Amino acid sequence: MIDKVAIESIALKHGCEDFKWISGNDVQVCQWVRFKCMFGCSSYGKKGVCPPSVPSISECRELFTEYEHILVLHIVVKLDDPNDRMEWSRKMNLSLLPIEREAFLVGHQKTLLLFMDECRLCNDCPGTREDCRNLTIARPCPEALGVDVFSTVRNAGFSIELLTDYGQEMNRYAFLLVE
Numbered sequence: 001m002i003d004k005v006a007i008e009s010i011a012l013k014h015g016c017e018d019f020k021w022i023s024g025n026d027v028q029v030c031q032w033v034r035f036k037c038m039f040g041c042s043s044y045g046k047k048g049v050c051p052p053s054v055p056s057i058s059e060c061r062e063l064f065t066e067y068e069h070i071l072v073l074h075i076v077v078k079l080d081d082p083n084d085r086m087e088w089s090r091k092m093n094l095s096l097l098p099i100e101r102e103a104f105l106v107g108h109q110k111t112l113l114l115f116m117d118e119c120r121l122c123n124d125c126p127g128t129r130e131d132c133r134n135l136t137i138a139r140p141c142p143e144a145l146g147v148d149v150f151s152t153v154r155n156a157g158f159s160i161e162l163l164t165d166y167g168q169e170m171n172r173y174a175f176l177l178v179e
Helices: 004-013 031-038 057-065 082-105 149-155
Strands: 019-022 069-077 112-114 170-178
Touching: 004 019, 004 069, 004 082, 004 170, 069 082, 069 149, 082 112, 082 170, 149 170
Parallel strands: none
Antiparallel strands: 019 069, 069 170, 112 170
């Protein structure tokens, strides 16, 4: 049995005030998301926690079925300079890691965080899991695992829209898998 109050308190303590619980069965894992990575993302094949260095779509679907409790963390930001996005993402991902650690320490050994954006921990990622310099803290984002974030968070009642320019407010989502 998970202690939702304890997990929510941890999230709040780390500045995450907007979140919702969903089930692993609510996570939409789709092949098309992987294809968007392959044919539209400049990080494809260049990061150790991005495709093709991640499990297959069927393995990812199976992973989510092992979780009845996933805390979706909603993060909102509007950046004045679009060039600030990568550094902001890196810092935000790092700030989420203590939530995972503390959830683990309160007795949830299966806790796993999915970053709200690409890993970005290193400016010069070696590109493979084997050569990763941050093996213990590097995490994939939901999209790397084939998650249709738009459908998943909309079904949970969150707002998310396609952005047409970098001056718009971004709604980002991290997933904390807890059991």
